[in-house]
Amino acid sequence: MQSFAALLCAVLTTVTYVSASSFFRMPLTKLASPSSYLAGLPDADRARAAFLKNFASGSPATVPASNLAYVQYTTSVGVGSPPTYYNLVVDTGSSNTFVGTGTKYVQTSTSIFTGEDVNVTYGTGYFSGFEYLDQVMLAPGFVITNQSIGDALSYADFEGVDGIVGVGPVILTEGTLSPSTNELIPTVMNNALSQGLITEEVLGVSFAPATSYNDTNGALTYGGIDSSLYTGEITYTPVTPTYPAGYYWGINITDATYGSAVTVIPTSTAGIVDTGTTLVLLADDFFESYLRAIPGAKIDPSTGLMTVPATSVSEIQTLNFTIDGTIFSMDAAAQLIPIDQNTAWGLSKNKQYGVVSYLGTNSGEGLDFIIGQKFMEKYYAVFDADSNRVGLAYTEHTFTTYTP
Ligand SMILES: *[C@@H]1O[C@H](CO)[C@@H](O)[C@H](O)[C@H]1NC(C)=O
Numbered sequence: 227m228q229s230f231a232a233l234l235c236a237v238l239t240t241v242t243y244v245s246a247s248s249f250f251r252m253p254l255t256k257l258a259s260p261s262s263y264l265a266g267l268p269d270a271d272r273a274r275a276a277f278l279k280n281f282a283s284g285s286p287a288t289v290p291a292s293n294l295a296y297v298q299y300t301t302s303v304g305v306g307s308p309p310t311y312y313n314l315v316v317d318t319g320s321s322n323t324f325v326g327t328g329t330k331y332v333q334t335s336t337s338i339f340t341g342e343d344v345n346v347t348y349g350t351g352y353f354s355g356f357e358y359l360d361q362v363m364l365a366p367g368f369v370i371t372n373q374s375i376g377d378a379l380s381y382a383d384f385e386g387v388d389g390i391v392g393v394g395p396v397i398l399t400e401g402t403l404s405p406s407t408n409e410l411i412p413t414v415m416n417n418a419l420s421q422g423l424i425t426e427e428v429l430g431v432s433f434a435p436a437t438s439y440n441d442t443n444g445a446l447t448y449g450g451i452d453s454s455l456y457t458g459e460i461t462y463t464p465v466t467p468t469y470p471a472g473y474y475w476g477i478n479i480t481d482a483t484y485g486s487a488v489t490v491i492p493t494s495t496a497g498i499v500d501t502g503t504t505l506v507l508l509a510d511d512f513f514e515s516y517l518r519a520i521p522g523a524k525i526d527p528s529t530g531l532m533t534v535p536a537t538s539v540s541e542i543q544t545l546n547f548t549i550d551g552t553i554f555s556m557d558a559a560a561q562l563i564p565i566d567q568n569t570a571w572g573l574s575k576n577k578q579y580g581v582v583s584y585l586g587t588n589s590g591e592g593l594d595f596i597i598g599q600k601f602m603e604k605y606y607a608v609f610d611a612d613s614n615r616v617g618l619a620y621t622e623h624t625f626t627t628y629t630p
């Protein structure tokens with residue numbers, strides 16, 4: 227499991243929220259990756275071509291995203307001219323874009339060294355290296371020039387991927403360059419807008435439950451939303467003014483319930499929506515209410531995941547989050563890891579694990595939940611920087627039946 231939410235220490239150098247400094251001590255032990263994780267990295271051109279939707283400058287471009295090893299989403303990004311393709315983690319919880327943790331950065335005539343060091347620490351892992359300006363291709367014909375990117379020379383916890391495309395708010399890049407520590411690095415979304423490649427600074431994200439180890443079942447729309455990827459209306463909610471959640475794609479959840487009787491989140495509280503985090507994490511006190519409501523459920527100390535006894539699996543109730551007046555449910559299938567994925571996750575074969583876990587701190591500190599990939603596999607998400615809001619919508623796979 228991963229959490230690529232950028233640590234806030236950089237931001238905290240200029241804006242002081244002392245109580246936040248311990249937020250991203252992620253409680254989860256990184257799971258051992260099976261050896262197949264390192265299998266060859268064929269390039270994504272074919273899948274990309276199949277997905278591509280009539281890109282023209284100024285209109286949104288939809289590209290495929292792959293669920294890798296059930297725990298992260300990657301997309302293929304070309305850098306340089308001629309481009310080298312990198313499979314980069316799609317991360318709304320951080321904002322630096324960098325390559326080099328798998329396929330090394332290949333410099334071409336378009337690569338310009340900026341003279342800066344770059345160093346970013348994440349919930350899991352870090353990278354440091356040198357910062358360049360280069361040409362970055364997010365989709366065929368969708369080429370950002372003068373994009374500042376990192377070349378990772380030293381790093382940890384990026385197995386199987388080549389880096390990150392950071393689509394969080396630009397403030398998260400503060401403090402990552404040296405010597406220009408106060409300089410922000412315009413993100414790919416910022417530059418796509420300023421260079422006229424898109425007319426709205428909006429990112430549409432479609433994830434879905436994976437059915438294979440590397441499942442190209444996702445889609446990213448740069449510059450808009452793709453109405454074929456959700457059902458009904460999009461519920462928009464403003465980016466929360468509560469910090470530190472508000473530095474990210476932070477939103478308020480007004481309440482959460484488990485089944486008809488158990489309150490999990492009692493009052494409006496702020497947290498973040500994060501494609502770079504695998505699980506759904508709740509502040510420890512919220513999580514405790516959820517855990518206690520499932521007979522026999524407990525935390526497995528070796529993985530930090532919840533385990534559910536077989537006898538309780540069929541009794542799992544719906545976990546409902548209310549966001550801006552709309553209920554977003556996680557049914558049993560959304561809350562549980564299919565047992566046939568246990569080996570790929572590095573888990574015990576026959577146990578039933580859950581995807582909802584604890585944050586590692588109690589509520590009340592301004593970032594009380596992380597809605598990660600396992601929630602986003604059920605709902606379409608819109609990250610709208612123009613209107614400073616996050617949208618969520620139901621999809622055709624919001625509700626499914628759990629078959630262990
Ligand atoms: C996963 O699939 C994508 C799309 O086919 C491909 O580009 C990528 O290299 C694959 N990743 C791994 C680790 O096999």
Ligand SMILES: *[C@@H]1O[C@H](CO)[C@@H](O)[C@H](O)[C@H]1NC(C)=O
Binds near residue numbers: 346347380
């Ligand atoms: C990166 O930053 C962290 C935190 O500021 C620091 O501990 C670490 O030494 C830095 N690493 C490099 C290689 O600069």
Ligand SMILES: *[C@@H]1O[C@H](CO)[C@@H](O)[C@H](O)[C@H]1NC(C)=O
Binds near residue numbers: 359372374
């Ligand atoms: C290129 O980007 C850098 C920072 O990312 C900026 O300072 C510079 O003005 C840009 N140059 C051009 C020609 O847009």
Ligand SMILES: *[C@@H]1O[C@H](CO)[C@@H](O)[C@H](O)[C@H]1NC(C)=O
Binds near residue numbers: 544554
């Ligand atoms: C939870 O949401 C579902 C719809 O997804 C709804 O049918 C159910 O009544 C909700 N439960 C509660 C306690 O609000």
Ligand SMILES: *[C@@H]1O[C@H](CO)[C@@H](O)[C@H](O)[C@H]1NC(C)=O
Binds near residue numbers: 466468478495496
């Ligand atoms: C968002 O939640 C915070 C608590 O974290 C609360 O103080 C604030 O009033 C809420 N805002 C809205 C619009 O509900």
